[in-house]
Each structure stands twice: as structure tokens, then as C-alpha cells.
Amino acid sequence: MLAAVETGGTKIFCAVSRRDDPHTLVDSIRIPTQQPEVTLAAINEFLLKHHSSEGLDAVGVASFGPLDTSPGSSTYGYITTTPKAGWLNIDLHRALDGLGKVPVGFVTDVTGSLLGERALGAATGLDTVAYATVGTGVGVGVMVQGQVVSGHGTPELGHILVRRHPQDTFAGLCSYHGDCLEGLASGPAIQARWGRPAEGTEREIIAYYVAQLVVAVTLAIAPARIVIGGGVAKTTGLLDAVREQAGTLMAGYVGASHPIQDPASDYIVWPDLGDLAGVHGALVLAESLLAE
Ligand code: ZN
Numbered sequence: 001m002l003a004a005v006e007t008g009g010t011k012i013f014c015a016v017s018r019r020d021d022p023h024t025l026v027d028s029i030r031i032p033t034q035q036p037e038v039t040l041a042a043i044n045e046f047l048l049k050h051h052s053s054e055g056l057d058a059v060g061v062a063s064f065g066p067l068d069t070s071p072g073s074s075t076y077g078y079i080t081t082t083p084k085a086g087w088l089n090i091d092l093h094r095a096l097d098g099l100g101k102v103p104v105g106f107v108t109d110v111t112g113s114l115l116g117e118r119a120l121g122a123a124t125g126l127d128t129v130a131y132a133t134v135g136t137g138v139g140v141g142v143m144v145q146g147q148v149v150s151g152h153g154t155p156e157l158g159h160i161l162v163r164r165h166p167q168d169t170f171a172g173l174c175s176y177h178g179d180c181l182e183g184l185a186s187g188p189a190i191q192a193r194w195g196r197p198a199e200g201t202e203r204e205i206i207a208y209y210v211a212q213l214v215v216a217v218t219l220a221i222a223p224a225r226i227v228i229g230g231g232v233a234k235t236t237g238l239l240d241a242v243r244e245q246a247g248t249l250m251a252g253y254v255g256a257s258h259p260i261q262d263p264a265s266d267y268i269v270w271p272d273l274g275d276l277a278g279v280h281g282a283l284v285l286a287e288s289l290l291a292e
């Protein structure tokens with residue numbers, strides 16, 4: 001059996017599937033994210049139940065972070081500098097007690113969603129692709145030629161510095177950078193400015209920042225597609241505005257025939273799997289551990 005654990009800021013999703021049919025969920029459970037002791041114990045209970053009955057062969061964990069995903073690091077599998085109360089320096093291995101030598105892998109939540117969308121969603125079959133979430137935070141998972149990009153940590157494109165929209169005077173909310181992309185375009189930044197979802201000109205302002213992310217990712221990795229999910233991305237009309245503005249900002253530099261220049265192309269798309277992307281990505285990760 002393969003097991004998947006997706007830990008989000010508000011809920012945890014655990015599932016198991018059979019090795020020969022990895023994307024059919026045999027059993028699953030959703031748990032609200034509470035304090036670590038309670039939450040990790042509930043995950044552990046689900047995993048042990050299946051390990052003692054059918055036996056688990058591998059576990060994939062996709063987690064909010066920042067998360068240490070470097071095998072060999074002394075804090076591998078730890079949530080590191082998160083602002084989420086109570087979760088600073090929490091070792092996610094605590095959810096895995098009693099599994100013995102079952103192989104376990106960790107990826108960030110956005111990378112998990114990327115792997116899920118690539119396995120059976122909006123990025124199926126694509127080898128160079130990015131998955132962005134624009135919501136409570138802004139995060140981007142990046143894959144180049146079939147490999148998840150990581151090096152010294154993982155990409156943190158949510159914190160790129162962006163050109164200011166001329167009608168935006170908001171100082172920004174990022175505790176590190178103030179007016180980086182996340183500081184200007186995350187859900188909390190929108191809430192702090194307007195107290196409700198962006199509309200009209202406000203929506204154009206947010207789209208202007210998200211479009212700069214699209215341009216940066218396009219210039220950096222030349223992806224076949226960029227998938228954009230998250231609560232802010234669901235704002236009516238926002239993705240259409242991003243498609244328009246990304247083409248305008250790129251201004252033809254990567255060629256007039258590049259799909260970024262065509263707002264009607266499928267270059268910038270919604271996720272297909274909704275909130276199932278992460279758990280399917282974690283199953284992809286678990287499956288990859290079997291082959292090693
Ligand atoms: Zn920042």
C-alpha cells in the first residue's frame with residue numbers, strides 16, 4: 001500500500017492506495033489542523049491502522065512550510081521558520097512513529113500539488129511546468145525536464161520583488177520584504193487593503209503582480225504551462241486579467257508565437273484536481289520511493 005499525507009494550514013488530508021492502482025484512494029481521512037501534538041497523533045493513528053492491516057510500502061508527505069526537504073539535513077522533514085502558531089521547528093517524522101523502515105519522502109505543499117496535477121490533472125504529461133498557489137501565501141512548485149527543482153532549499157518565487165502598480169500605495173505585508181509579491185498579492189494583503197475580495201481596478205492591480213510572476217517563471221524555466229490555484233486565484237476574472245497582463249508585460253520578447261502572448265491559449269490554467277492535487281502528488285512521491 002502507498003500512503004499520502006498532505007498537511008495544510010487549516011486541514012490535513014491522508015489517504016492510502018494500492019501499489020498497482022496508485023491514484024484510486026482506498027481510504028482517506030480529513031483532519032482539521034490543530035496544535036502539532038493532536039494533529040500528528042491523528043495522522044499517526046491513520047497510518048498505523050493501515051500499516052498493521054495491509055502493510056505500508058512507502059509514505060509521501062506534502063506539507064506547508066517552509067519545510068526542510070533535503071535528505072541528509074539534520075532537520076530533514078521539519079517545518080522550519082513558519083509563522084503558523086505552534087508549528088515552528090516541528091519534526092513531521094513524529095507522525096510516522098511505528099512505521100519502522102518504511103521509506104518516507106517529503107515535499108512542499110506546492111510541489112505536491114505540482115506532482116498531482118502532472119500525474120492526472122492540468123499538467124498531465126508536461127516535463128517543464130510550474131504550479132503556483134496565490135492564497136493565504138504565494139508559493140510556486142517548479143519542475144524542469146521531469147525533475148522537481150531544489151538546491152539550497154526550494155524555490156521561493158512567492159517572494160520575488162515586483163514592479164509597483166502606479167495606483168497601489170499599500171505598504172505590503174511580508175514581514176521580511178514588505179512589498180514583495182506575497183506582501184502585495186496574498187489574501188491577507190487584499191483583505192488589509194480593501195476588506196473583501198478584489199474587484200474592478202483592484203483586481204487589475206492584483207493581476208498585475210501575478211502576471212509578473214508568470215513573466216519571471218517564463219523567463220527562468222521556459223515552462224510548457226503554468227498552473228495557478230489558491231483562494232485569490234479563484235477571484236472572478238482574475239486569471240483572465242493575468243493572461244492579458246502577462247502578454248502585455250512580456251511584450252513579445254519570447255516571440256509573438258509564444259502562448260503567453262495569446263490570452264486564449266492554455267498557457268495559464270486552473271488546476272484540474274482542486275483540493276485533491278496535493279494528496280495525489282504525495283502518492284506520486286510515495287510511488288517514486290518504491291523504485292529507488
Ligand atoms: Zn516576502
